[in-house]
Amino acid sequence: MQSTSPRRRGLFTSLSFLVLLALALGLGAGAAAQVNGLPGGAGTARAIEALGSLWLNALRMTIVPLVFSLLVVGIASIADAAASGRMAMKALTVFFILLVGAIIYAFAAGLGWLSVWPIDPAGGQALAGATAGRAEEVLRSVEGDGLTAFLQTLAPSNPIRAAAEDAILGVVVFAIAFGFAATRLNARLRQPMTTFFEAVSETMIVIVHWVLLAAPLGVFALSFGVGLRTGLSAAGTLGHYISIVVLCQLGLILLVYAVAIIFGRVSLARFAVAAAPVQAVAFSTQSSLASLPAMVDRARGHLGVSSATAGLVLPLAVAVFRITSPVANLAVVLYCAQLFGIPIGLEQILIGGIVAFAVSVASVGLPGQVSFFASIAPICIAMGVPVELLPLLLAVEVIPDIFRTIGNVTADLAAARIVEGGDHEAGKEAGAGI
Incomplete structure (x- = not known):
């Protein structure tokens, strides 16, 4: 989870527990009804x-x-x-190179990981059963697509139509072009x-907050349908899903140490x-913003980062940089793709990579439960993967979200050290060049 107020953070912590409870009750009630x-x-x-x-x-x-x-506002903030x-x-x-x-x-x-430790066929079919019709529809729609089709989607001839048809890659490309063009205007x-556009994004976030207040009811209803069709066999697949996403993030954290x-x-x-x-603070708060004071202190006192570098780079990292976002988000999408039997080819990788990069910048600062759907659904739609399973995965996001924050603060410290380029003396020279 990224920056949010203590009151909202407490609200979402309580809501996470209720959603997880609703998932368990829904699966149990559905299995009993079966x-x-x-x-x-x-x-x-x-x-x-x-x-x-x-x-x-x-x-x-x-x-x-x-x-x-969010993309328009994010690009404007990066340009500033x-x-x-x-x-x-x-x-x-x-930040760009690391992302x-x-x-x-x-x-x-x-x-x-999905090749070495694939989804159990029986459990996967059970979990995907509730949306099998949608998966077959998507599978038919991506058959025959290739690099030519990918290139044709980069520049939408009609952005309004692209939005209406969920052609999310075209929307993202147009938003990026629009945002950079806006930076050329006078103040x-x-x-x-x-x-x-900041007001639009905040309005949408308010709506999402309202919808998420009903998350326990919505997740119960969706998981009830899964339990009714499959019994409790889907529970093991959810545990496997958590393991895959966490393993991907642990690997990233180890790579950050190497970098x-x-x-x-x-x-x-x-x-x-x-x-x-810093990682201990991130674990307990699940907030990069709450970890910022500890980051600044440890960077200055233990990593040889100057006050000038720490005071600029670390707040900027919290504002615009989330290295775990594309890793965790793509792990979720790839898991859903294998679950539904959606093939992942070069065009899906290119599309997914572009959208994952864009939403990692756009969704910075959103609470975890908001950013989960706002970040992953566009990637799913762009890659042709059904989104119907995301609410159930949102219910168990509380565990992967811990590793998202730990990875983010670790990468922020690494970035500050890289920008410094050495111990304190190098930082003084860099600070003089601001």
Whole structure:
């Protein structure tokens, strides 16, 4: 989870527990109804599942306006940061390189783990059973697609139509072009437009908050349908899913240590000792913002980072940099793809990588439960993977979310050390160039 107020953080912590409880109760109630029957029969089952579909559609309706507005505002903030000095530009370059590397790793790790430790066929079919029709529809739609089709989707001839048809890659490309074009305007025109899109994004987030308040009911309804069809056999697959996502993030954290050692020119022991207290704060709060004071203190006191570098790079990292976002998000999408039998080819990798990079920047600062759907659903849609399973995966996100935050703060410290380029003396020279 990223920056959010203590009150909201407490709300979402309580909500996470309720959603997880609703998942367990829904699966249990559905399994019991499968054995003992359900009052009202098929009519009652359809009504409960319709309630779950209504809740899912309420989440889906926010995706396009939220992603578009967040991208425009995010690009504007990055452009403003880049204009603030050479050190900020160097930091943004480091962030960009690390995010690209994380996306490449994400596909290698996600596909690799699912190849070595694939989804159990029986459990996977059970979990996918509730949306089998949708999966078959998507599978037919991606057959025959190739690099030519991918290139044709990069520039939508009609952005409004692309949004209406969930052609999310076209929407993302147009939003990126729109955002960068907006940075070329003078301040008199740019500021009110940026304020407008910031207001749109905040409005969408309020709607998502409202929808998430009904998450226990929505997740219960969706999981009830799964339990009714499959019994409790889907529970093991959910545990396997958590393991795959966490393993992908643990691998990324180990790579961040290697990057810090090689490019930050710091020993493993020194970096590990500096990062450990920050990681403890991240574990307990699940908030990069709450971990910022500890990051600044450890970077200055134990990593040889100057006050100037720590004071600029670390807040900027919290504001625009989430290295675990593409890794965790793509791990979820790749898991769903294997679950539904959706093939992952070169065009899906290219599309998924572009959208994953874009939403990792756009969704920074959103609470974990909000960013889960806002970040992953666009990637699913772009890669042709059904999103119907995401609400159930949201219910168990509380565990992967811990490792998201730990990975983010670890990468922030590594980035600060890399930007510093050495111990304190190098930082003084960098600070003088701001």
